[in-house]
Amino acid sequence: MIKAILIFNNHGKPRLSKFYEHYSEDTEQQIIRETFHLVSKRDENVCNFLEGGMLIGGSDYKLIYRHYATLYFVFCVDSSESELGILDLIQVFVETLDKCFENVCELDLIFHVDKVHNILAEMVMGGMVLETNMNEIIMQVDAQNKMEKSEVSWTPPVPCMCMT
Amino acid sequence: MALKIVKGSIDRMFDKNLQDLVRGIRNHKEDEAKYISTCIDEIKQELKQDNIAVKANAVCKLTYLQMLGYDVSWAAFNIVEVMSSSKFTYKRIGYLAASQCFHESTDVIMLTTNQIRKDLSSPNQYDTGVALTGLSCFVTPDLARDLANDIMTLMSHTKPYIRKKAVLIMYKVFLKYPESLRPAFPRLKEKLEDPDPGVQSAAVNVICELARRNPKNYLSLAPLFFKLMTSSTNNWVLIKIIKLFGALTPLEPRLGKKLIEPLTNLIHSTSAMSLLYECVNTVIAVLISLSSGMPNHSASIQLCVQKLRILIEDSDQNLKYLGLLAMSKILKTHPKSVQSHKDLILQCLDDKDESIRLRALDLLYGMVSKKNLMEIVKKLMLHVDKAEGTTYRDELLTKIIDICSQSNYQYITNFEWYISILVELTRLEGTRHGHLIASQMLDVAIRVKAIRAFAVAQMATLLDNAHLLTGNMQRNGICEVSYAAAWICGEFSEHLENPMQTLEAMLRPKVATLPGHIQAVYVQNAAKLFATVLKSQEGNTDSTAAQETSQLMIERLPLFVQSANLEVQERASCILQLVKYIQKLQQKDVEVAEEVSALFAGELNPVAPKAQKKVPVPEGLDLDAWINEPPSESESEDEQPKAIFTKEETKHSRPRHIEVDEKELARRREARKQEQANNPFYIKASPSSQKVYQDTPGVEHIPVVQIDLSVPLKVPGLPMSDQYVKLEEERRQKERAEKKKKEKKKRKEKRSGRGKKHDSGPESEEDITPAHMVDIVTEEMPENALPSDDDDKDPNDPHKALDIDLDNLGEMAGRRPLADSEKLPVRSHRAVEAAKSPGEDGDAETVATQQPKKKSGKDKRDDKKKDKDKERKKSKDEKKKKKHKHEEKEEDLLRGEVHEPVVQSEGISQVAELPTSTSAEVSDLDFWLSNAPVPSNTQEAATVAAAEAPVAEVVSGAAQDSEPDEPKDTEMEETKSSKHKKKKQKKEKEEKEKKKKKRHHHHHRHSDGGGEESVQNGTVEEEEPLPSMSNYCLLAENSYIKMVYDIQGNLQDGSQVVVSVIFENKCDSFLKSMEFNVLDSLNSKLQRPEGSGPHDGLTVPFQLPPGVSNEARFVFTVQSIVMPQKLKGTLTFIVKNEESSTHEKLDFKLHFTCTSYLITTPCYSDAYAKLLESGDLKGSSLKLEGVNMPFHHLLARICFHHHFSVVERIDSCSSMYSRSIQGHHVCLLVKSSGQTVSIDAKCDEPTMLGNVLDEIKQTFSQC
Secondary structure, three states: OEEEEEEEEOOOOEEEEEEOOOOOHHHHHHHHHHHHHHHHOOOOOOOOEEOOOOOOOOOOOEEEEEEEOOEEEEEEEOOOOOHHHHHHHHHHHHHHHHHHHOOOOHHHHHHOHHHHHHHHHHHEEOOEEOOOOHHHHHHHHHHHHHHHHHHHHHOOHHHHHHHO | OHHHHHHHHHHHHHOOOHHHHHHHHHHOOOOHHHHHHHHHHHHHHHHHOOOHHHHHHHHHHHHHHHHOOOOOHHHHHHHHHHHOOOOHHHHHHHHHHHHHHOOOOOOOHHHHHHHHHHHHOOOOHHHHHHHHHHHHHHOOHHHHHHHHHHHHHHOOOOOHHHHHHHHHHHHHHHHHOHHHHHHHHHHHHHHHHOOOHHHHHHHHHHHHHHHHHOHHHHHHHHHHHHHHHHHOOOHHHHHHHHHHHHHHHHHOHHHHHHHHHHHHHHHHHOOOHHHHHHHHHHHHHHHHHHOOOOHHHHHHHHHHHHHHHHHHHOOOHHHHHHHHHHHHHHHHHOHHHHHOOHHHHHHHOOOOOHHHHHHHHHHHHHHOOOOOHHHHHHHHHHHHHHOOOHHHHHHHHHHHHHHHHHHHHOOOOOHHHHHHHHHHHOOOOOOOOHHHHHHHHHHHHHHEHHHHHHHHHHHHHHHHOHHHHOOOHHHHOOOHHHHHHHHHHHHOHHHOOOHHHHHHHHOOHHHHHOOHHHHHHHHHHHHHHHHHHHHHHHHOOOHHHHHHHHHHHHHHHHHHHOOOOHHHHHHHHHHHHHHHHHHHHHHOOOOOHHHHHHOOOOOOOOEOOOHHHHOOOOOOOOOOOOOOOOOOHHHHHHHHHHHHHHHHHHHHHHHHHHHHHHHHHHHHHHHHHHHHHHOHHHHHOOHHHOOOOOOOOOHHHOHHHHHHHOOOOOOOOOOOHHHHOOOOHHHHHHHHHHHHHHHHHHHHHHHHHHHOOOOOOHHHHHOOOOOOOOOEOOOEOOOOOOOOOOOOOOOOOHHHHHOOOOHHHOOOOOOOOOOHHHOOOOOOOOHHHHHOHHHHHHHHHHHHHHOHHHHHHHHHHHOOOOOHHHHHHHHHHHHHHHHHHHHHHHHHHHOOOOOOOOOOOOHHHHHHHHHHHHHHHHHHHHHHHHOOOOOOHHHHHHHHHHHOOHHHHHHHHHHOOOOOOHHHHHHHHHHOOOHHHHHHHHHHHHHHHHHHHHOOOEOOOOHHHHHHHHHHOOOOOOOOOOOOOOOEEEEEEOOOEEEEEEEEEOOOOOOEEEEEEEEEEOOOOEEEEEEEEEOOOOOEEEOOOOOOOOOOOEEOOOOEOOOOEEEEEEEEEEOOOOOOEEEEEEEEEEEEOOOOEEEEEEEEEEEEOOHHHEEOOOOOHHHHHHHHHOOOOEEEEEEEOOOOOOHHHHHHHHHHHHOOEEEEEEOOEEEEEEEEOOOOEEEEEEEEEOOEEEEEEEEOOHHHHHHHHHHHHHHHHHO
16 A cells, blocks of 8 residues: 655655545644655665655555655555555656656646646555556546546636526 | 626636646745735635636645645535536546545535535546545545445446446445445456456455455465466566465465465566565565475575575665565575575675665674674674664664574673673663663673673662763663663672672762652662671671661662652652661661661562463452452443453363473473583583484484574583483484584583683674573563463554455355345435345345456447436346356356256345355365475365365365366366366366265364474375374264364363364254253263253354354363263254244264373473383283374374374384373374284373273274
8 A cells, every 4th residue: 555645856845745544734744844854865876765754654664765856756655565666656657747747847746736646646546556557547647638628618608608 | 697707707817726826835935824824815715706617726726735734624615516516627626625635534525425426427437537536535434335335336337447446446445344345345356357457456456455454364366366477467466466475375385385386487587676576575475484394495495595685786775675675584484594695784784775774784683693793793883883863873772682682692602791782882872772771781680690790890880970870861761771770789789899889879869860760779779788788897897887888878868758759759768767777776786787688688580571461360260250249230241251251261272281381391391401500410421421423414303402402502401311211222313413512512611611701892702602601591481371372463453344254255246145234335316226125236236246247348338328227227137147147157167066046136045055155165275275286285284274164174185186187277267267177177076075975074183283293293295195184073964954073172171171063054044043952971061151050051152154164162071081971962953044944953972082081292202201111101002903004194193183292203113192181191102014003002091091092993993
């Protein structure tokens, strides 16, 4: 199970937080801060697994993260997940973002966090991995975006219809 | 109205959207909070508007603010509004917001049920998808209950996109609403073979999560997963399955054997590191589960270790980390294979990556030996000095202590060194582990007598050292150390060089700043010191010095009398008054030292931490019983636990005996060693008298030797050789060789002991033997203590609720009929179904589960039809037909009997199929497993099978007889549905069935005999596997029920035997109200609960659905056990089917053989020899002709059926031992030549012996 997925930048500013278990907003922020602390002080060439988060998890949990340019992608997972598998999943996630945003950068995540959530929802659901095939994910995301667009173009008539 | 809307939409253009909000926040870096609060005000305004687009926009912004840490739960209702928008765009925003901020205590959640249900059944797959995704985050028990049925329907949706989401969310539903697991499981299982890989993967995912917590319920899926593993190419799925196997294999060693080969192949073939790693991991799990006795698996271990070494040597830190992680798993069972990579692991200790260093630390535990302990600890101490973070430093500290103290300080050769290490560790600033260090100091000082003088000296310095008492120490817990120091100095004050100085140090005013519990120890131990000081001073006839000491006490103690801590205050005032009185006496020149020190006389022995808990309740003492009459009637509920308690007692009584025995043996061994250690002649035993035997291979394989090594710091106890001259040569040779080895060691030890002065440095690295003759006192345990019962289970695990037996659900839904209460609730708005009773609905589920592919095909056709009812009706008709067909097939496969058409929608129709299908299901697994091409699996097979339903075991036993090349076919048949092959299988099954009838015994093995026997029986690998055996024999049988029973003695109570009866329902009806009654004889009586008459029957505590069997135990009291006995009894029960219920009864005869009073008791050869020599036993003998079985089978039979254990075996001659519940010893000497077996027996009770021999004879005449 995945317990939480966090994206934050090099300064610890959250860019996306997805908790698959309920925490209060304050605890969530604390978790983000703590995780940032743990992750940010690590060198570039050390392993991507980390134990010892106090707030989240426990002995069974691990932080698995990747650092891309200005962003940290952190997954908090328990022992039922394969460590290397999750690293691959993060890679898939980032590549998917890259495809969907066309050369993704931090700004995309800042301004379109809802879209990032939608993409993530096609990959991980309720803490369990739903889909790992990038093409499939992109297909579903595109289909939904298309639907959204068709609705948006359909929006203006609504008030008109009401007027008649 | 219209104008308002237009106005609204124009306003919207000026509303901030998410991007604007983000931009605004970025532009207001200085006053971000203020800016956001104005934004929230705006959002509140927007939420008040009617326009859903405005609301959705506001909610979207709130979601962002939630991420920044703002509580947005006040908008929960608006979120629900947005969720219920008909437009996908807004719906998605709403569900996203809900998934981010809803939780179980959000009260508006209950408003969403209908909305979610509507979305789930929306024709738009993305509406459904979004609802599922959202629900997965905020599902509550109520939602789970209300929606479980809808989600289950979606599991068979035409679109794989929906199917996979529905499958995945079921896990969350199960967690919140465990009752849904049984009804949903068949469909979930079916999804494992879904044509869409995504759905398949989701199903694997869910089952893996479920199985991880309660693996035993999912064992029966092993063949299916095995097939998936060998056929799937999706690495994600493979990884999950392989991980799952890792969890299953400890429960089923045969599974492990089957797995090794495909896993090894995968390891060789895969290029994906993640997969390789998981394979290695599971292979390790398999090897752990097989643990010993599998010589041919050393290759697999080597392969794993090799691959791991490659990972560890890799430049990729991730692989290095994982390699070390997996290595530590191997370490537990195969330390030797890891030890050869010590260099690599020590190298990792210097890695710059903390995670890797921590993992390497874990491994160090297994790397140490007497030789390198000091070296390694020195290295760690260096790390301690360098470490920046406290967490890592604390980790190092605990590791150092762990490593040193492991297995009773096994590797410490110089305790002075260890004490100094502990003292050095006290200098760590800010560690949390002061307590740990303190307890180590205490432990060592108490248990290692030889070190006390040194320890006391060190502790005295420690007390003297003011640095411990400085203020900031208090916070970090290192002050705990002074607790230990004060106690050691006080308790062992006779070793103090300058007790006066220490006494003064303990009474310093600064002590009062320490925590209360430490001060109390100071005060108490100051008194002890005082006694010592007085004694020495009075000896000097210097009365003034003694009086000065008293004066010092009187001056300093008042400080503690004023303490706020009660304990300190009480002790201090007590002691103060005492000292004042002493002073008075002193002034009269009365000698008081003797009397004062008498206050603290007596040795304190170390007590094991769990000792208190393990003191057994004495016979006849009921802790829960009232001493006086209970005060009032109303509290009668309190009696409840009493019943549970006594029940538990009988249940666990059997395993307990063995443990007690082992404990006893251990104690005896200990005593023997003590004796030898104190024997001045022992050490000198001249080596010249020992012959040199060159051939000492396999010394390690003698179990006795292994046990002795567990207390290595002492010279391992060797039985005194003159006591068992009679024992055969081979064994003695080995022992002598062993002795010789030890002798050498001993001499070396002595030399080094003399030559050494204590040093705290690691210079003594090369010195393998203890510098001191160290005697580690073992911790005391109460007599009859139970060694480690597992008391560490977490009672709060949410997954406990999911520990639900799914096996009888099997491939078809509802093998154990889903009771009405188990069916998923259906909401009434589906009026059509609701009217047709819940049974109907449950059946619909059942049907649907059986038709995933076909249904989806049909659904495609019907997809566009809006009329749901019509669709449903149609599909139901179709299903009905298919169901019949399907079930017929299934029947065919399972037993090849003529099958009557099943009446639809009735639980009972499914019930009818129960008997065979249940057993077939389990036996399929057994059969599948029993084909593992490994010899000698019977032993394990039998042990494992014992845990399963007895019915299955018969089949597994039979399965072993089937031809060896059949298995592969059947394995495929199980899953593929080729008709031709099915027939073949059917035949096999019939064969099995026949065999089952022939042999009426089940090879139940009991946890008590099992482990012991496998070691002692001497069944070496190369010998052919034992046939399956069972002690359960037929008690009585009629067309409704079959009873088999087994009798076991109760060692704890010499007058009790436990009769285990397995009741098996053979008919199609429900059996209930079973009552078990026996006509008591003078000698044997059935134990009935208090208050019932001597002729009352005992109610069997369960009911039996068709085909189910269950075991009940009855306790009998017997007086004399020298003669076999028969007791007549009756079982009455009610047979209940749909129409009627009838009373039935079944008479039986319980046969208490003398064998059943015997208890498998291990016996060591020395004790055995003593016993025979003692001359108390009377002999008898028996000759068996025409016994046509291998000798080890013969032994195994005697062991198994007659509860003996093998003491010694040489070729075709063996000595065996057993003990009756009343303590009679029974010794056998079994010799076999050709087909003749002669048994010489001795026992202190000749009548009993005669009967036992008769029974043995009968056992062999039967085969």
